[in-house]
Amino acid sequence: MPASVSSAPGPHSSDWLRRWVVGGFFGLLILLGLGLYRAYGVGWDEQIDRLNGIINAKYVAMQLAPELAKRQPTFAEIPDLYGSQDTDHGVFYQLPLVLLEKVARVEDSRDVYFLRHLVIWLTCVAGTWVVYRLGMWRFGSWRWGLLTAGLLVLSPRLFAESFYNYKDPVFMGFFALSIYTLLRWLRQPTWQRVLLHAIATGAAIDVRTMGVLLLPLTLGFAILEVLYRPHDRRQFLLSLLLYLPLTALVVVLAWPYLWGNPVGHFLEVFQSFSRYPTDMLTVYLGKEISVRQLPWHYAPVWILVTTPAVYSALFLVGLGGVAWAARRPLAWLSTTTGRLDLLLVAWCLGPVLAIIVLNSVIYDGWRHLYFIYPAFLLLAVRAVHTLWYQWRATTSSVGLVTGWLGLGLFVLSLGTVAYRMVQEYPYQNMYFSLPGPMAGRLFERDYWALSGREGVEWILAHDAAPQVAVGTDPRSKLVLHNAQLLLPPAERARLRMVSPEQATYFLTTYRWHPEGYPKYGRPVYERQVDGVTILSIFRLR
Known part of the structure; x- marks a missing residue:
């Protein structure tokens, strides 16, 4: 599936500009994190997530070097893996963090959590780079890729949670990486690329089980490519024969809880999608309701009220643009751009529909669905991209003035979001697109x-x-x-x-x-x- 527009580097001067601007952008993000990471508190789940990593580290040590493990001073205080609370969460990310603590020789809790906050931020910067690459792939220009990455950074709640939420923004980055490796494999179905995609898919599943959605996305869009590129059918089929077992192998190897009974324990974990062990209450539309009885519109409403309004408006325009382009579906799907846009729609809307149909338990807003947000932004940028080129092509004075007004409102909206992020620091996790007092009455507040x-x-x-x-x-x-x-x-x-x-x-x-x-x-x-x-x-x- 080639890019919709050629993404090859331009002239030398343009390539030089790209390296400096893109490098400066991500360099500033790293410096920003270094300046801010000590300001954020410890979130509700952080200690539980860390304990899950420690429990798994003990289990791995007992499998590989039991005598050495038993000589560790805290060995007896660490619970056993089986029967612990969070076995349904993979530790692809948490286990290396525990090892990093040992390597860095940090022991006091203050140093431990500051280190972890910094590492989460750097991980999320890497995820932002992946989103930049996806934007560059879709729109054929590093500038549009950088705009997509910029909108991700100027997303207040995600910005704050990128310092202390080990699961959801991190999973978003891993999921986006898997989509990127999927696109590279669909473009050229070699065994090397399917190997990278299998590793990325397995890692995403081991960060959050919702990563299993990558399997139907991969199979479905591989079938589409076979239909429209029959000359590559043999390569796709051979690649798929490698993809599924390699993904399963990565999932099991990187998730110690699965070692004893891979199929049984994974099915047990997968079933946890639609259940929750306690009848926790949450505030939604001004009422306290059980997380087991959430209305179907819980996730869509939370997405709208916690995302900057201009992003939501552009997303709807972008989604409408896809629907308009798909009015002749066979002709639309015959283009690489059409199939790529379909992938973005499936990535963004598919998980929301799955949550609704399966009646899965979610809580604390829509954080369990953060991984769809890059697709949400790419569809929003699709609207900006379309409007931009329509404006450039117009010759009427009304069209030119309207374009300037639209551009001014867009820049003003971004400036307003950035201003609020500065004003509300370090509580950008409290951002609402509604007036604050109204949001405080209707929705959960500082749930972290x-x-x-x-x-x-x-x-x-x-x-x-x-x-x-x-x-x-x-x-x-x-x-x-x-x-x-x-x-x-x-x-x-x-x-x-x-x-x-x-x-x-x-x-x-x-x-x-x-x-x-x-x-x-x-x-x-x-x-x-x-x-x-x-x-x-x-x-x-």
Whole structure:
């Protein structure tokens, strides 16, 4: 499946410009991460994710060098793999992070999580580079690829979560890489390219099981290529014979939980898509509802209210453009551009439909679907690409003025998003395209509970007592535990986490308790983001 427009480098001067601009863009992203990674708190799942990596590291060590493993000082404290909580999560990413901690010789929790935050950011920068390559492939120009990557960076929630969410933005990058290797293989179905695609697919599945969607995408679009390129039929069939077993091999090798019973354990994990062990509540459209009873529109609504409005509008225009081009489906599919656009639509809409049809349990917004976002942006950029060339081709004064107005609004919208990201730092995870007070009433707030870190630091900075007793909601005890992980050791020793009845201060991030606390009086400290209160501290005695 060749690119829709030739992506070969242009003249030497253009190639020089591309290297400097693209290199500067990604260099700045790395420097930005180096300057910001210490500002973000420990998210709700971080300690559980790390423990999952440690448990798997123990299991691997017991298989490869049991005597050496047993001599490790913390061996007895680490739970066994079978029976642990998160066996349905692969450790392709978490296991190397645990090994990195050992190599870097970091042991204090503050150093451990700062290191992990930096590595997540660098991983997400690599994922952004993949999205840049996909944009360059689709539109035949590094400039359009860079615009796609730029929109990804200017996506506030994903920007923040790229420092502490080990699963969803990371999986997005791995999924995008698999789509890229798929495109390269569809273009030239060699055994080397199918090997790379199998490795990328297996890695994506081992980061999040939803990566299995790559299998039907690969098979379906291989069949399309065979139909329209019959001369390559033999190469595709031979490649597919390699792809499936190689992917399975990568999945099993990189996921220790599967070693004992690959088929049985994988089916067990796959079934977890449609169930959730606890009846957790979430706030949606102003009501607390069970995650097991979410309406079909939960994911689409969350996507719209947490994505910059201009991106959503352009996505709808781009999707409409694909529908218009597909009005003669056979002629449309006979073009490489048509098949590539169909892949983007299937990548973006297919998982959402699968969630709805399978009644899969998702929560915390649409983070489980972040991996569709590059396709969402590519369809949005498709709209910009089409409008740009229509504007350049117009000769009417009305068309020229309209184009300038549209360009100005687009740039203004991007500037507004960037301004809000700066203003709301380090809580870009609270971004809504709705007015803040309305969003705060209708939707879950700081479900990562990152603001707990700021709350604990404020209390310790304003109370000089050698021991400071802090309490929170019984269901939110993890908020305090995660917050103290980033404290300097001396400050960590001052913090006493107690029940509200024993506490001097009561701290809340409002998770599972969206209403206020009138019984505690007026807060001594609050943190608001765009008019939404995400943290309150009350002094009790």
